[in-house]
Structure formats: structure tokens, C-alpha cells
Amino acid sequence: MHLGEISGLSLGAATRDAFGDALKELGATNQHIVTVDGDVGNSTRTEPFALAHPDRAFNVGIAESNMVSVAGGLAACGKIPVVASFACFLMDNAFDQIRMSVAFPQLNVKLVGSHAGISIGEDGPSQMGIEDVALACSLPGLTVVVPSDAACTKEATRACLEHDGPTYLRVGRGKVATIYPKGCPFELGKAITVREGTDATIIANGLMVAAAIDAATLCEPLGISCRVIDLHTIKPIDRDAIAAAARETGAIVVAEEHLQHGGLGSAVAQVVVETAPVPMRFVNVGDQYAESGDPQGLLDKYGLTAKAVADAVQEAHGSK
Amino acid sequence: MSKLSLDELKSKAKVIRELIIRITTEAGSGHPTSSLSAADVVTALYFGGFMKFDPKKPADPDRDRFVLSKGHACPVLYSAMAEAGYFTVDEIMTLRKLGSPWEGHPNMRRLPGIEASTGSLGQGLSIGIGHALAARIDGKSYHTYVMMGDGEMGEGQVWEAIAAAHKYALNNLTAIIDQNGYQQTGATKEVLDLTAFQPKLEAFGWHVQTIAGNDMAEVVKALETANGIKDRPTCIVSRTQKGFPVVPLLEAEGDPNYHGKPFSKELAKKAIAMLG
Numbered sequence: 001m002h003l004g005e006i007s008g009l010s011l012g013a014a015t016r017d018a019f020g021d022a023l024k025e026l027g028a029t030n031q032h033i034v035t036v037d038g039d040v041g042n043s044t045r046t047e048p049f050a051l052a053h054p055d056r057a058f059n060v061g062i063a064e065s066n067m068v069s070v071a072g073g074l075a076a077c078g079k080i081p082v083v084a085s086f087a088c089f090l091m092d093n094a095f096d097q098i099r100m101s102v103a104f105p106q107l108n109v110k111l112v113g114s115h116a117g118i119s120i121g122e123d124g125p126s127q128m129g130i131e132d133v134a135l136a137c138s139l140p141g142l143t144v145v146v147p148s149d150a151a152c153t154k155e156a157t158r159a160c161l162e163h164d165g166p167t168y169l170r171v172g173r174g175k176v177a178t179i180y181p182k183g184c185p186f187e188l189g190k191a192i193t194v195r196e197g198t199d200a201t202i203i204a205n206g207l208m209v210a211a212a213i214d215a216a217t218l219c220e221p222l223g224i225s226c227r228v229i230d231l232h233t234i235k236p237i238d239r240d241a242i243a244a245a246a247r248e249t250g251a252i253v254v255a256e257e258h259l260q261h262g263g264l265g266s267a268v269a270q271v272v273v274e275t276a277p278v279p280m281r282f283v284n285v286g287d288q289y290a291e292s293g294d295p296q297g298l299l300d301k302y303g304l305t306a307k308a309v310a311d312a313v314q315e316a317h318g319s320k
Numbered sequence: 321m322s323k324l325s326l327d328e329l330k331s332k333a334k335v336i337r338e339l340i341i342r343i344t345t346e347a348g349s350g351h352p353t354s355s356l357s358a359a360d361v362v363t364a365l366y367f368g369g370f371m372k373f374d375p376k377k378p379a380d381p382d383r384d385r386f387v388l389s390k391g392h393a394c395p396v397l398y399s400a401m402a403e404a405g406y407f408t409v410d411e412i413m414t415l416r417k418l419g420s421p422w423e424g425h426p427n428m429r430r431l432p433g434i435e436a437s438t439g440s441l442g443q444g445l446s447i448g449i450g451h452a453l454a455a456r457i458d459g460k461s462y463h464t465y466v467m468m469g470d471g472e473m474g475e476g477q478v479w480e481a482i483a484a485a486h487k488y489a490l491n492n493l494t495a496i497i498d499q500n501g502y503q504q505t506g507a508t509k510e511v512l513d514l515t516a517f518q519p520k521l522e523a524f525g526w527h528v529q530t531i532a533g534n535d536m537a538e539v540v541k542a543l544e545t546a547n548g549i550k551d552r553p554t555c556i557v558s559r560t561q562k563g564f565p566v567v568p569l570l571e572a573e574g575d576p577n578y579h580g581k582p583f584s585k586e587l588a589k590k591a592i593a594m595l596g
Contacts (some may be wrong), residue, residue: 024443034457058453058488063480069443070484073450076435079457081450096440101447105437114548176575310523 003299004177004210006306007217015171015206016114022047023082023159029054029103032080033161036071044084044114056133068109072101075108080161086111087170088130095135102166103139107135110160111136111168114313116146117257118302119207120173120283124292129170130285134262136168137235143167143188144235146256146264148209152232155186163188170206172257174295177210179230189233197227200317201245201252202309203268205231208255208283213307214306217252219313226313234267242268243275251316255283255309280318281312290315323369325530330536332403333363334595337565339399340410341351342587345588347416351426353563353570353578355396357500357534358467361558362386364539365465366400367542370547372462384462385451386547387436389444390469390498391425392580393491397434398422404431442475445495449485452493463547467496471503485553486525494546495526495555500562502577517557526555533558534565566591 002011027033027049034056041047041059050057060067064085071081078190083090090113091098102109136144143163147153153171160167179194186192194209195216203210211229216226227249229241246252252272254265265282272280285302299305324332337359344350365371371384388397399410405424414420421430425439436447448466455462468478509533514520515577521528527549532539539558546554561580563570569590570578583591 031376056457065477066446066480066484069446070450073447074454077451078453079454096445100437100440101443
């Protein structure tokens with residue numbers, strides 16, 4: 001059973017595929033777009049762009065540090081470099097290059113981390129980007145986006161490429177539920193309320209938005225009406241939407257496919273504490289590394305489920 | 321852009337060396353010796369007719385680029401750029417002071433004409449590759465020069481970049497290794513000996529020259545030769561002395577490396593006198 005299935009959401013494309021399609025489409029018209037790859041373009045889905053525009057695609061080999069700084073140089077010359085690798089190899093391996101060659105000089109580099117989260121499955125923890133959001137959020141001036149489905153990713157890709165400044169876009173490996181069958185009303189830094197509710201709010205991003213919708217469905221017969229917010233942009237964060245949710249529903253659960261420190265939960269908690277303190281609970285991977293296994297089994301074992309989110313809602317709601 | 325004669329270049333290098341000493345002594349911190357070793361190459365690049373630039377148009381897309389990867393040597397860059405007309409001498413005298421854009425390491429966001437924000441060693445050559453690739457995409461003829469330190473060659477990223485520059489046969493890229501023989505804690509040969517730079521870079525497919533980098537005639541000749549290489553990236557291994565030409569004064573102080581230390585006012589006076 002996939003996340004979102006309880007609520008009748010159908011399975012859509014993987015967000016990495018949506019990114020790759022959007023990149024190819026946008027790259028056909030914007031000649032400034034170039035790609036710099038670390039030899040995983042067929043995994044990150046920059047490959048369709050690279051095949052269509054070999055003169056604007058650079059595979060620098062398994063050398064992420066060089067990859068990121070080369071992109072910084074290209075951006076300094078007016079190019080819009082898209083730098084894609086596995087989230088962990090990009091953000092963790094090349095963190096100082098992202099700091100010094102991208103964030104500090106505020107160069108217009110588009111970082112894309114694929115294979116984010118534990119749902120990559122069998123390849124195991126060495127390939128799982130679960131610290132990436134914390135690292136990305138620590139860098140001043142870096143816009144950080146974690147889209148929830150294919151439509152959201154398409155719009156997020158466009159928004160990142162049109163944004164004047166460095167961005168980090170996080171996408172996943174496997175298919176995810178369709179949250180926006182009629183297209184996503186995406187705006188950088190602007191939360192999307194995907195379901196109205198009055199008793200508690202679930203704030204999620206990535207594939208956990210589907211889990212949040214399911215949790216809201218599970219809570220309904222219990223008499224708890226849940227608002228669900230897709231907080232796709234973690235930086236800059238939509239403070240107004242978070243504060244309003246805290247004031248209007250009185251309890252907040254944050255769900256994300258990331259370690260417990262430094263991700264969406266930390267960012268939302270900071271806003272809640274500063275604006276309207278209410279009971280909060282957090283659903284995430286915790287403070288641990290996962291293991292190899294099938295994606296669904298991993299999500300179940302590490303507590304990234306609709307039930308875990310629904311339980312957290314009941315706890316938060318119960319401590320009002 | 322001016323093109324000075326050999327004698328004029330030698331005089332200009334003296335002026336730049338004096339500025340390096342004055343601004344770091346005024347700052348009370350900084351890396352004068354790392355800057356002094358590189359002064360001849362930087363002088364030749366900016367004043368020997370090798371780099372096309374207009375201080376009034378620092379963002380000119382057709383300008384040649386100089387990336388100072390060994391960012392701690394920025395006093396040599398600030399001094400050369402002041403002489404070239406980007407800044408005034410009064411401005412660079414604010415080096416390292418609160419509020420001054422002439423920071424302890426180059427910050428491109430605050431200073432037009434600075435091509436890269438450096439200071440975390442190892443990234444400049446990769447950034448230079450980005451500039452060189454952009455030139456190729458845009459069909460532009462500008463050239464990119466990157467100066468690294470010999471200690472900096474310990475960074476793995478440098479070797480990633482060396483391999484990538486060869487892959488793309490970047491004939492519009494010249495790397496200069498300012499081989500002054502010292503890094504922070506001692507002689508480069510003792511810390512991590514990578515000093516057979518010429519065979520290493522040749523094995524990566526680069527054109528390489530090894531020169532006496534504090535001899536202006538050799539510097540000019542090497543940059544001319546590099547310009548003539550049209551099929552691959554070129555490297556100039558510039559063998560220099562850290563602190564040139566005031567090393568005897570530093571030896572008398574008991575520290576020929578003198579890394580990251582400004583000269584006292586008294587030492588600065590002696591050093592400037594020694595420049596001749």
C-alpha cells in the first residue's frame with residue numbers, strides 16, 4: 001500500500017522524473033541553462049537534457065567538489081548551471097564547495113539532490129540523503145525546496161530556474177502519490193493548504209504530504225479535523241501560513257523523510273515558538289541511519305507512515 | 321590595459337611589493353610573504369599585456385579573468401588592481417578593517433573585478449574551468465588565469481579539476497602554481513611532498529613549464545609561450561621564494577616562512593628599503 005492510497009490518491013511519477021522532464025523542456029528554450037554532472041545523470045534524470053544539448057552538458061566524472069565549483073564559475077559568467085547528484089553526494093560531499101563557490105558569493109547555481117530519503121530502498125544508507133536538508137538550510141541565501149509530487153516538482157523546477165539566486169531542489173527515486181491531479185499552484189516560499197481542517201495541522205513535504213493526507217483521513221472518524229499543509233519551500237519559510245495554522249488549529253505535527261535535526265521540523269518549530277506556541281509532534285527518521293530493504297518496508301519500519309502521523313496528531317491534539 | 325616593458329614591469333613589481341607590505345603592516349594581520357612570492361607573475365598578468373581588462377568595466381563579458389585561488393595572498397591582488405585603476409591606494413589601506421570590502425580573503429560580492437570568492441583552498445581551478453567552459457559556449461575569446469599555491473596542491477579537488485580541464489581540452493585556461501616552498505606549518509616538501517609538479521601535470525595531459533617565478537624575464541617568456549598553446553590547458557610552475565626579496569630579513573627574525581604574519585613597522589621599513 002503506497003502513501004496516499006488510504007485517501008484514494010493514485011500513484012504518479014517519481015519526482016526525479018518530473019524534474020528531468022521539466023529540465024529538458026525548460027532547457028530547450030533557455031539557452032543559458034547548462035548541466036554539470038558527477039556521472040549519475042541517468043539516475044538524477046539530467047540525461048534527457050544532456051542528450052538534447054550536448055554542448056551545454058558537462059559530465060565531470062565522479063568528482064563532486066570540482067562539479068560544484070565549476071558550476072560556480074559558469075554562473076559567474078551568466079550561465080544557469082543545474083548541478084545534480086544523489087542528495088548525499090552533492091550536499092554532504094561537496095558541502096564546502098557549495099558554501100564557498102555558491103552560497104557565499106550568491107551565485108545562480110541550481111543544486112538538485114536526487115535519491116533523497118530512506119525510500120530509495122535496497123541500495124542502503126550510504127546512498128540515502130537524510131542530512132541534506134539540514135545542511136542546505138544552514139547556508140545563508142540558499143533557497144531550499146522539497147516538492148511532494150510530479151506536478152509540484154515540475155513547477156518547483158521552473159521556479160528554481162527562474163529564481164535569481166542559488167537553490168537546492170530535493171527529489172526522490174521512487175514513484176509517489178499524485179497530490180495535484182489538476183496541476184500545482186506553486187510559488188516559491190508560499191505554503192499550499194491541500195486540505196482544510198480546524199483541530200490540528202499536519203505540515204509536511206516530499207512524499208510525507210501523501211502520508212499527511214492519509215493521516216487526516218484516519219483522524220476524521222476520530223473527530224479530529226486536520227489541516228494539511230504542503231510546505232515545499234523550507235527556506236525562505238512561509239511564516240504566515242505556519243503562524244495561522246498554529247493559531248487556528250492549536251496543534252501541529254511536522255512530517256518529513258529526513259533526520260530529526262535541522263530539517264522541516266526544526267524550521268517549523270522555530271516559527272511556531274516565535275509566533276504562536278502550541279503543542280507539536282514530529283514524524284521523521286529520528287537520529288539514526290536506516291538500512292537496506294524494500295522502500296515500503298523501510299518506510300514502515302522507520303515510522304514514516306500514515307498511522308505514525310495520525311498517532312502524532314492525536315498526541316498533539318490531546319495535549320492542547 | 322597597458323603593456324609595460326621588461327624594465328617597467330620590474331619597477332611595477334617593486335611598487336606592488338611595497339603596497340603589499342604597507343597594507344598588511346597597516347592591517348596588523350595578513351599574509352605578506354605569500355603575496356610577495358606571487359608579485360612578479362601577478363604584475364606581468366595585469367601590466368605585461370597578457371590580460372585584457374578595463375577597470376571602468378569590471379563586468380565586461382569579454383574581459384580576461386584572473387582567479388586567485390590562494391586567496392590569502394589577496395594583498396598582491398588588491399595592490400595590483402589598485403595600480404591598475406580598480407581601486408585607490410587609500411581604499412586598499414583599509415584592508416581587513418571592519419566595514420572594508422578589502423577583506424582578509426577575496427569576496428567577489430563586495431568588490432567588482434574580483435572573479436571569485438576564495439580562501440577555502442582548492443576551489444579556484446574548478447571555478448576557472450567554469451569561466452573557460454562559459455567562454456567556449458558563448459564563442460568568446462577571453463582567457464582565464466588561475467593562481468594556486470604549492471601547499472594548496474594537497475587539496476584533492478585540484479586534481480579533479482586538472483583531469484577535467486584536460487577532458488575539455490581547455491586551451492583558454494592557464495594555471496599558475498606559485499611554488500614558494502612553504503605552507504602554514506613548514507616546508508611544503510616536509511608537510512606533503514607533491515613537488516614534482518611538471519611530470520604530474522604532464523601525465524594529466526597538460527602543457528607545463530617550470531620557471532624561476534621571481535625573474536620577470538622568465539615570467540614574461542612563460543606567459544608568452546602559454547599563449548601559443550592552442551590544444552590543451554597550460555600550467556606554469558612558478559618557482560618562487562616566499563617573502564621574495566626580503567627573505568634575509570625574515571631569516572634574521574628566525575622565521576623564513578613568516579606565514580600569516582604582518583611585518584612590524586620597523587621590519588616593514590627595512591623590507592621596503594630592501595626592495596630598492
